[in-house]
Amino acid sequence: MSYALQGQGGARGGGGQGAPQSTPEQRAARRDSIAAVRAATVQEVMAQIAGRENQPASDVFRNVQAWKTIPAGEFLKNMDEVVGRGLGRGCNDCHVANDWASDTLPRKQTARTMMGIVSDINTTLLPRLGPGPGGRPRAIQCITCHRGGMASRNAIIP
Numbered sequence: 371m372s373y374a375l376q377g378q379g380g381a382r383g384g385g386g387q388g389a390p391q392s393t394p395e396q397r398a399a400r401r402d403s404i405a406a407v408r409a410a411t412v413q414e415v416m417a418q419i420a421g422r423e424n425q426p427a428s429d430v431f432r433n434v435q436a437w438k439t440i441p442a443g444e445f446l447k448n449m450d451e452v453v454g455r456g457l458g459r460g461c462n463d464c465h466v467a468n469d470w471a472s473d474t475l476p477r478k479q480t481a482r483t484m485m486g487i488v489s490d491i492n493t494t495l496l497p498r499l500g501p502g503p504g505g506r507p508r509a510i511q512c513i514t515c516h517r518g519g520m521a522s523r524n525a526i527i528p
């Protein structure tokens with residue numbers, strides 16, 4: 371049945387171009403080092419906005435269109451823990467150096483669209499199911515689909 375779907379898998383594991391596939395251990399090590407750089411970068415930017423962490427992100431940063439009302443400090447933490455970790459990517463996969471506000475990279479624009487999709491699903495569509503386990507609101511996040519991996523279609527940890 372899903373002949374076309376099967377054809378989309380492509381090379382897994384980031385090897386590409388005939389390179390040998392990396393092992394789960396190698397991918398885990400790579401993820402850890404990317405995570406360490408992300409955390410350090412968040413600390414740097416956090417220091418730059420010191421004292422304004424609780425103001426809305428759109429007041430503190432220059433080009434926030436999706437996550438406007440999130441407090442700036444939480445916005446930055448989300449860049450690391452929700453976006454970066456969810457996709458297994460580093461800050462500079464979406465941002466050009468020294469210009470966080472720039473929308474030059476297409477991936478950043480896709481990510482912004484995705485933020486809107488996630489918001490629509492969480493606020494409009496999922497509530498149709500009623501409350502989740504323990505009465506908590508149901509919610510998906512980037513990691514729900516992206517599974518912490520860089521291959522957009524079918525990544526799965528590790």
Ligand code: HEC
Nearest residue numbers: 408431432433434435436437449450461464470471481482
């Ligand atoms: C998958 C892509 C992606 C990754 C990875 C990512 N960002 Fe972002 N970032 C975005 C998007 C999209 C926006 C705009 C959000 C909006 O419009 O609400 C943004 C906005 C920002 C802004 C606000 C810039 C401004 O002045 O408007 C900062 C600061 C920022 N990111 C820092 C980071 C840091 C630090 C990391 C790594 C920990 C990171 N980002 C990782 C996509 C990404």
Ligand code: HEC
Nearest residue numbers: 453477480481484485488510511512514515516520522523
């Ligand atoms: C409901 C599932 C789903 C959720 C949730 C989701 N995505 Fe995606 N995302 C996809 C699909 C499907 C694609 C397209 C894959 C393809 O290229 O065919 C995609 C593609 C992308 C891409 C471009 C491919 C890449 O890796 O560069 C980015 C960036 C991205 N998503 C960011 C995000 C971010 C950030 C979030 C959380 C705010 C998010 N996505 C949440 C399903 C999802």
